[in-house]
């Protein structure tokens with residue numbers, strides 16, 4: 012499948028008198044295939060917005076290669092810009108214009124027929140509010156208006172930075188249906204979000220960024236499978252739990268206790284657990300596989316799992332060396348730390 016977005020070894024450093032050097036992107040790679048809904052995930056300050064801004068020519072990279080529809084950007088941006096729609100950071104609209112007038116002006120400026128304005132208002136569920144002024148809109152409505160403006164040109168590629176921002180649960184579901192509908196109609200959608208459950212539901216593939224580098228990428232199922240440790244939850248009678256633990260450990264399995272159950276790791280075949288326990292005279296009341304979700308994978312890979320009593324800095328870009336990530340990458344490019352540490356500590 013042809014790649015609509017390709018980013019290779021992208022590097023971007025910010026300098027400021029006050030804060031010195033900040034490495035926002037440190038050799039970042041990304042590939043998004045045509046027709047996919049691709050999730051772009053990363054902790055706060057990991058470089059998502061910088062990536063999107065750089066891709067769209069709003070910021071200049073230090074080095075690296077990028078292309079859209081197979082054409083190198085930023086050089087070819089004028090040639091491809093008509094084929095993409097993007098919302099990066101919260102767009103500002105004139106507060107005293109109505110939503111419809113706002114879109115009509117944008118349509119005229121972009122050579123889009125007026126009839127398209129009603130179509131996009133309908134698509135984002137704003138048909139009934141189109142004649143009201145923007146200043147009367149809620150955050151979620153402004154977000155919908157922004158998406159409507161990005162859809163005006165019927166783009167082949169839609170880039171959405173946090174599209175669910177400010178939306179209520181019904182709005183999030185509508186946004187999900189809209190994104191899936193656009194992909195079903197042949198568009199490619201790149202969507203950055205902190206709503207991991209949402210990404211898991213709507214995306215075909217994901218890229219996870221941490222500290223300015225890609226730490227996992229690929230089809231959602233593969234990224235999840237890469238972190239599947241073959242763990243199972245086992246419940247036995249309370250007074251049998253110690254005995255069950257002994258039997259399983261003696262067979263070479265890893266066993267931990269979680270609430271009133273055992274977490275058993277290193278199991279290829281769940282039937283082995285029931286056989287081991289049954290032979291030892293302990294009877295199972297529950298045996299279920301523990302499959303990772305995107306949230307647990309994200310927290311593990313990016314090293315952002317909250318720990319009680321410990322402080323985690325929000326800003327991921329730093330001038331000092333980063334502590335090493337111990338987690339292996341999924342179906343990925345190289346993990347960050349070793350090279351990044353060397354580079355940053357120079």
Ligand SMILES: Nc1ncnc2c1ncn2[C@@H]1O[C@H](COP(=O)(O)OP(=O)(O)OP(=O)(O)O)[C@@H](O)[C@H]1O
Pocket residue numbers: 025026027033034035053054055056057058059060061062326327328
């Ligand atoms: N204009 C700027 N000047 C200086 N530093 C910047 C600038 N823009 C971003 N940064 C820094 O670059 C790093 C990456 O920021 P970026 O906004 O790309 O992260 P993000 O992944 O989009 O974060 P979030 O999820 O919080 O939106 C951060 O340390 C940020 O403080």
